[in-house]
Amino acid sequence: MSVDPTPSDREPADVRTAGPLQIVRVPAFRDNYLWLLRCAATGTTGVVDPGDAEPVRAALAARGWGLDWILVTHHHWDHVGGVLELKQSHGARVVGAAADADRVPGLDVAVAQDDGFTLGAQQATVHFVPGHTRAHIAYHFADARALFVGDTIFAMGCGRLFEGTPAQLWDAMARLRQLPGDTEVFCAHEYTLSNARFARTVDPDNAALAARAADVQAARDAGRATVPFRLSAEQATNPFMRADDPAIARQVGLAGAPPVQVLGEVRARKDAF
Numbered sequence: 432m433s434v435d436p437t438p439s440d441r442e443p444a445d446v447r448t449a450g451p452l453q454i455v456r457v458p459a460f461r462d463n464y465l466w467l468l469r470c471a472a473t474g475t476t477g478v479v480d481p482g483d484a485e486p487v488r489a490a491l492a493a494r495g496w497g498l499d500w501i502l503v504t505h506h507h508w509d510h511v512g513g514v515l516e517l518k519q520s521h522g523a524r525v526v527g528a529a530a531d532a533d534r535v536p537g538l539d540v541a542v543a544q545d546d547g548f549t550l551g552a553q554q555a556t557v558h559f560v561p562g563h564t565r566a567h568i569a570y571h572f573a574d575a576r577a578l579f580v581g582d583t584i585f586a587m588g589c590g591r592l593f594e595g596t597p598a599q600l601w602d603a604m605a606r607l608r609q610l611p612g613d614t615e616v617f618c619a620h621e622y623t624l625s626n627a628r629f630a631r632t633v634d635p636d637n638a639a640l641a642a643r644a645a646d647v648q649a650a651r652d653a654g655r656a657t658v659p660f661r662l663s664a665e666q667a668t669n670p671f672m673r674a675d676d677p678a679i680a681r682q683v684g685l686a687g688a689p690p691v692q693v694l695g696e697v698r699a700r701k702d703a704f
């Protein structure tokens with residue numbers, strides 16, 4: 432295997448240049464991805480979860496873009512660390528969960544389940560998806576087929592349940608998995624490889640999972656990012672989204688148990704993996 436001296440997952444990448452919503456992946460810290468999004472029709476620009484201001488500022492400057500909106504999915508430092516700096520330097524307004532108004536810095540627009548948000552000409556719907564935190568939200572741009580999930584869904588995984596319950600996370604998974612399969616999922620961390628390894632321990636006979644695990648191993652060996660990914664891939668391979676699959680229940684010794692219980696057990700096993 433040859434080692435690329437500048438792995439492509441460590442540089443900003445224009446992952447969508449065509450269509451109604453341009454999207455740029457901006458790596459930060461060790462394994463975070465921050466996302467720039469720009470309405471093609473109006474030039475209105477946003478950033479999702481700027482944990483660090485510097486790489487966002489650099490990526491905007493390289494493209495000659497301003498910054499109108501900061502979209503926050505949850506209050507953790509690696510998602511909001513750059514919010515106040517970017518708000519001040521670019522005059523951007525901050526959108527975040529009403530239920531987290533005391534923890535999202537500089538909040539201007541408070542949103543809740545089913546609220547609409549408009550980035551230029553692009554409409555997003557807010558999904559309230561507590562679990563990782565008690566007020567986590569996701570932004571779904573239906574026309575652009577883009578879903579920004581923060582730390583709720585990772586490729587073949589999910590965020591740790593720091594403040595929420597398995598029941599809340601199952602509710603979130605059950606809602607998000609109903610979105611169109613061709614929706615692209617933009618999550619906040621490159622945790623894909625370890626998630627794939629774990630997923631195979633609870634869903635060992637899933638051929639789609641085995642194939643995807645091989646694909647992401649090849650991508651990571653080549654230094655390529657594995658995010659974004661299609662929601663259809665999650666529907667077929669993410670054990671947390673498939674906690675109502677009898678094969679997974681059987682594999683974790685909970686045949687016939689409700690999906691909430693299966694999800695709780697799978698999450699506990701992942702915590703100890």
Ligand code: ZN
Pocket residue numbers: 505507563582590
């Ligand atoms: Zn988090």
Ligand code: FE
Pocket residue numbers: 507509510582619620
């Ligand atoms: Fe995070």
